[in-house]
Amino acid sequence: MPPPFGVLPASSVPSAPPGAPTHDLRPGQPDVSAFPVRAWLRATRHVLSTAPAEIFTACDPRGRIELRTDLAGYLARTRGVVTTPDLIVVTTGFVQTLNLLATVIDGPVAMEDPGHDFYREIVRRTGHDVVPLPVDELGARTGTLASSVAAAVVTPAHQYPLGVPLHPRRRRTLRDWAVGGGLVIEDDYDGEFRYDRQPVGAFQGTAPEHVVYFGTTSETLGPALRLAWMAVPPALIGPLAETKLHADAHTEVLGQLVLARLIETHDYDRHIRAARLRYRRRRDLLLARLAAALPGARFPGVAAGLRALLVLPPGRMDAAGPAEADLLAACERRGIALRGASPLWQTPGPEGLLIGYAAAPERAYPRALEALAETLKVFA
Structure with a gap:
C-alpha cells in the first residue's frame, strides 16, 4: 500500500x-x-437506481452493511479469512486503518525489518515504541518476538520489500505467540497477485481471535478510491468503531456500495x-x-x-x-x-x-x- x-x-x-x-x-x-470504468459505471447506475434515499445519510462508523457482508464472503472465499460483517470496519485507506488500530492498542509494536518506513512513522506518531522484527529468506523471524511486545505488524503472504512468504514453521510460531497474548496485525500485501502458484492464504484464518487483517483496493483498483477494511477480533470492534466515529464519522458511502456491487457480480x-x-x-x-x-x-x-x-x-x-x-x-x-x-x-x-x-x-x-x-x- x-x-x-x-x-x-x-x-x-x-x-x-x-x-x-x-x-x-x-x-x-x-x-x-x-x-474497470465500464463495470464501475454499471455498478454505480445500479446503486443509484435501486438503493433507498437513506444511503445519502450518515452510516454506521464501521461502514455500510452491504459492503461488510460482501467483504466477509469475498475474503473467506479468496483469502481464507474467518470473520463476520459485524467484525469488519471499512476505512479510507491503509494509512487510516493502521492509525486507528495503533490508537486503541498499548505497548511496543514490532514491525518487520526491512519494512515500510512510512508505516513505521505512523505507529511512532501514535506514541508507540517500534521494535525491529528481523526478516530473512524465510520471512519474519517470529521466534524473536518477546512477550513484552503488544502487537506485531507482518506481511505473511508477500513480505515487503524482500517478497518472501512467511515459512509455515514461523507461521506456527507466530500463532503461538499471538495465542499467548500478542496481537498480530496482518497486512495482506499483494495477497491477490501471486504468479507462480495459488495465492498464499491469509494468516488470519489460523487465529481469528488474535489477528487483525488489513485489506485495500489501492493496488487492485487505485489508491484514489480511498477504500480499505480490517477484520478484527471481537474484543477490538467496539473500541475501533468508536475511534473511527471520532476520526471522520464514516467512510464515503457511494463508493462502498459500488464496490459491494462489483463483488456481488464478480466483476471485481x-x-x-x-x-x-x-x-x-x-x-x-x-x-x-x-x-x-x-x-x-x-x-x-x-x-x-x-x-x-x-x-x-x-x-x-x-x-x-x-x-x-x-x-x-x-x-x-x-x-x-x-x-x-x-x-x-x-x-x-x-x-x-x-x-x-x-x-x-x-x-x-x-x-x-x-x-x-x-x-x-x-x-x-
Missing part, C-alpha cells in the same frame, strides 16, 4: 521527479489506466484475474531486460506483487561511493520515478532500487523499462 506523497520528507516516501514523471516505475502503484474478481495476467507479463519483461543491463544484480521475491527489489551487485554495494544515491540521481535526470531501498531498513541493509512494473500504462511500460535499462548500464 503506497503512502501519499508530500506527507513526510522526500527521503521517507517513494522518490519521484517534480511533476508527472516521464517514466512511471513507482513501486506499489497499479496501472490506473486499466481501471474478473478485474483482478486480468490484472494478474498483465502484471505477470510485465514482471517477466522487467527481469529479462534488467538482468541483461546489470549483470550480477539480484531480484529476490518476485513471485508475487507489483514491484521488484533490485539488490545491487556486491562490487557496487560494498563500494565507498553511494551507489543507490547515484542510481536514483541518474534515474531522476531521465524522468524515471522509482525509489531507493535503503530507507526500508531500520538497521543497515543492502542498497538497491524498488521498481514498480504496474504503474505505467500498457503502451508506456516498454519505453519506461528501456530508459531504466539504459540508465543501469552505466553502473554495470
Whole structure:
C-alpha cells in the first residue's frame, strides 16, 4: 500500500521527479489506466437506481452493511479469512486503518525489518515504541518476538520489500505467540497477485481471535478510491468503531456500495484475474531486460506483487561511493520515478532500487523499462 506523497520528507516516501514523471516505475502503484470504468459505471447506475434515499445519510462508523457482508464472503472465499460483517470496519485507506488500530492498542509494536518506513512513522506518531522484527529468506523471524511486545505488524503472504512468504514453521510460531497474548496485525500485501502458484492464504484464518487483517483496493483498483477494511477480533470492534466515529464519522458511502456491487457480480474478481495476467507479463519483461543491463544484480521475491527489489551487485554495494544515491540521481535526470531501498531498513541493509512494473500504462511500460535499462548500464 503506497503512502501519499508530500506527507513526510522526500527521503521517507517513494522518490519521484517534480511533476508527472516521464517514466512511471513507482513501486506499489497499479496501472490506473486499466481501471474497470465500464463495470464501475454499471455498478454505480445500479446503486443509484435501486438503493433507498437513506444511503445519502450518515452510516454506521464501521461502514455500510452491504459492503461488510460482501467483504466477509469475498475474503473467506479468496483469502481464507474467518470473520463476520459485524467484525469488519471499512476505512479510507491503509494509512487510516493502521492509525486507528495503533490508537486503541498499548505497548511496543514490532514491525518487520526491512519494512515500510512510512508505516513505521505512523505507529511512532501514535506514541508507540517500534521494535525491529528481523526478516530473512524465510520471512519474519517470529521466534524473536518477546512477550513484552503488544502487537506485531507482518506481511505473511508477500513480505515487503524482500517478497518472501512467511515459512509455515514461523507461521506456527507466530500463532503461538499471538495465542499467548500478542496481537498480530496482518497486512495482506499483494495477497491477490501471486504468479507462480495459488495465492498464499491469509494468516488470519489460523487465529481469528488474535489477528487483525488489513485489506485495500489501492493496488487492485487505485489508491484514489480511498477504500480499505480490517477484520478484527471481537474484543477490538467496539473500541475501533468508536475511534473511527471520532476520526471522520464514516467512510464515503457511494463508493462502498459500488464496490459491494462489483463483488456481488464478480466483476471485481474478473478485474483482478486480468490484472494478474498483465502484471505477470510485465514482471517477466522487467527481469529479462534488467538482468541483461546489470549483470550480477539480484531480484529476490518476485513471485508475487507489483514491484521488484533490485539488490545491487556486491562490487557496487560494498563500494565507498553511494551507489543507490547515484542510481536514483541518474534515474531522476531521465524522468524515471522509482525509489531507493535503503530507507526500508531500520538497521543497515543492502542498497538497491524498488521498481514498480504496474504503474505505467500498457503502451508506456516498454519505453519506461528501456530508459531504466539504459540508465543501469552505466553502473554495470
